Amino acid sequence: MTRAVARLAVAAALTALLVAGCGRDEEVASGPATAATARSSATPYSMKVTQTDTRPKVRMSSSVRRRLDAGDVAVVDFVARAGIAPSTLQLNKEQTLQEIRWDDWGSPSASGRARVRALVCDPNCGRGRFEMLDGKVELSDVRLCGSRRYYATAKLETTDPKTGEAGRPATYLRTPC
Numbered sequence: 001m002t003r004a005v006a007r008l009a010v011a012a013a014l015t016a017l018l019v020a021g022c023g024r025d026e027e028v029a030s031g032p033a034t035a036a037t038a039r040s041s042a043t044p045y046s047m048k049v050t051q052t053d054t055r056p057k058v059r060m061s062s063s064v065r066r067r068l069d070a071g072d073v074a075v076v077d078f079v080a081r082a083g084i085a086p087s088t089l090q091l092n093k094e095q096t097l098q099e100i101r102w103d104d105w106g107s108p109s110a111s112g113r114a115r116v117r118a119l120v121c122d123p124n125c126g127r128g129r130f131e132m133l134d135g136k137v138e139l140s141d142v143r144l145c146g147s148r149r150y151y152a153t154a155k156l157e158t159t160d161p162k163t164g165e166a167g168r169p170a171t172y173l174r175t176p177c
Contacts, residue, residue, distance in 0.1 A: 056080040058176045068148040073106045075151045076174045091154055091171040094119040109140040116158050133158040145177035
């Protein structure tokens with residue numbers, strides 16, 4: 001019987017250790033951080049926060065660079081492509097302007113007419129479809145980045161050719177600075 005009691009005592013001790021250790025991670029995570037808890041609960045990743053540049057690298061051809069250096073105005077679209085009076089422009093994730101015909105490019109405000117490839121989120125964006133709409137775009141708010149000039153604001157107005165219904169989707173332009 002002594003052996004059975006000893007086994008029960010060992011089993012009870014092991015169970016007590018296991019139960020006592022179960023809340024350990026939660027206590028360390030929710031309790032105040034000390035040097036002892038930091039050493040005992042090392043993380044597999046660095047907790048050091050560093051500043052990163054959130055702007056994507058702008059892609060532009062050498063001819064666009066030369067024209068910008070000569071004084072032209074460029075636009076940087078949603079996917080960080082720079083262009084001067086581009087024929088295609090992506091203003092957000094759902095709308096891409098195609099076949100753009102520009103007026104007054106280089107002035108404080110440039111306007112254009114285009115076909116707009118638009119994602120119609122019906123019943124939702126994952127199951128939506130693309131449609132071609134008529135659109136008008138206006139670029140404005142010329143900003144200086146170094147010695148180069150870029151349009152910083154866009155307004156898009158679309159018209160559904162079937163219904164005549166107007167839309168004003170959100171637009172995003174990126175300046176390199």
